[in-house]
């Protein structure tokens with residue numbers, strides 16, 4: 747039966763697996779951002795808590811975008827099993843360091859997938875991935891800018907308070923006119 751279904755889709759098992767792995771990675775990112783939101787909230791960083799909650803929602807949307815694609819292509823989209831979500835973080839700064847590291851890992855993952863699609867001549871999925879590759883410019887930019895606030899403002903005195911206030915105001919514009 748599985749083989750018969752497979753005939754009805756141009757999605758190879760290899761690419762389908764890569765897409766499902768990415769679905770899981772987005773779900774993990776969503777769970778991690780929600781954990782960061784909770785940590786920020788518990789430690790008095792209300793603006794950052796809201797920022798991470800929004801990030802968490804966005805990652806879930808990314809997950810669903812991939813999920814829908816696999817389903818639409820006749821593949822088997824797998825609802826991921828997420829366990830072992832981090833609860834505690836070392837410091838306010840370490841939360842943002844980890845967030846940036848996570849975004850860089852996601853970009854690298856999409857790059858590997860795009861490479862895989864090209865090698866398999868799966869230009870349908872390759873084209874689908876363009877949205878995510880572009881999105882990662884913004885994701886990395888915002889995460890990097892947030893972390894830079896720690897250098898620009900400094901962590902002494904009311905530094906953390908000022909950083910917290912500025913975090914949700916970071917905006918990415920893809921032209922100089924924006």
Ligand SMILES: [Fe+2]
Nearest residue numbers: 772805808852
């Ligand atoms: Fe994402």
Ligand SMILES: [Fe+2]
Nearest residue numbers: 805849852885
């Ligand atoms: Fe992201």
